[in-house]
Amino acid sequence: MEVTEDEFDKVFAVNVKSIFHSARHFIPNLINQGEGGSIINIASIGATRPRPGLVWYNASKAAVANVYLHSPLNPSNRE
Numbered sequence: 001m002e003v004t005e006d007e008f009d010k011v012f013a014v015n016v017k018s019i020f021h022s023a024r025h026f027i028p029n030l031i032n033q034g035e036g037g038s039i040i041n042i043a044s045i046g047a048t049r050p051r052p053g054l055v056w057y058n059a060s061k062a063a064v065a066n067v068y069l070h071s072p073l074n075p076s077n078r079e
Contacts, residue, residue: 015064016060016064019064023039023067041064043062047062
C-alpha cells in the first residue's frame with residue numbers, strides 16, 4: 001500500500017478523531033441545556049462498499065458509520 005504513515009494519520013485525524021473530539025465537547029453541553037439537539041456525522045458509501053485503492057479512507061468512513069451504529073446516541077441502543 002502506497003500510503004505514508006503521515007497520510008494515514010491525517011485521514012484518521014480528519015475522519016475519525018474529529019468526531020471523537022466533537023462528541024466529547026458537544027454532548028455534555030447538549031445534555032446540560034436540556035433541550036435536545038442533533039449530531040450529524042458524514043460517512044460515505046466507502047464505509048460499506050469500499051472503492052479500490054482507498055483502503056484507509058474506506059476504513060475511516062467505516063469507523064464513522066460504526067460510531068453511530070454502536071453509540072448510545074442511536075435510539076435503537078437505548079434501554
